[in-house]
Amino acid sequence: MAIEEEKDKELEEKIKQVVKESHDWEKIPTSIKGIFLVKVPGRGDKGPTVLIELNPVDENGTPTKRRGLYIKSFNELLEFQKMLNNEKLEELAETISKLYPIKERKRISKTKIVEI
Numbered sequence: 578m579a580i581e582e583e584k585d586k587e588l589e590e591k592i593k594q595v596v597k598e599s600h601d602w603e604k605i606p607t608s609i610k611g612i613f614l615v616k617v618p619g620r621g622d623k624g625p626t627v628l629i630e631l632n633p634v635d636e637n638g639t640p641t642k643r644r645g646l647y648i649k650s651f652n653e654l655l656e657f658q659k660m661l662n663n664e665k666l667e668e669l670a671e672t673i674s675k676l677y678p679i680k681e682r683k684r685i686s687k688t689k690i691v692e693i
Contacts (some may be wrong), residue, residue, distance in 0.1 A: 594626055610634060615647070629654075 595605055601618040615629040632645025648654050660666060
């Protein structure tokens with residue numbers, strides 16, 4: 578068995594185990610910053626499935642958005658990559674940021690705990 582196939586099998590087993598141990602709609606962090614797995618309950622006789630969620634994180638690894646971008650297939654990922662790599666999207670985002678700047682909110686750090 579090739580090394581690549583072994584890695585694929587290991588990843589498959591890890592994902593199956595995590596899905597088995599997780600609750601419906603649970604957001605499971607991965608070792609890739611801002612990438613989560615989300616267990617989605619099955620419908621009818623179909624078992625649960627898994628989505629990939631892309632969600633920017635803060636310095637503590639906490640998602641900054643309530644919901645990120647959900648990807649359910651490799652083909653969907655490829656389509657999103659095409660859209661995100663479009664120069665016109667970058668131009669549009671820059672223009673919107675100039676017109677409607679986002680005020681930075683102060684967040685309470687979860688790592689600073691006051692012992693009482």
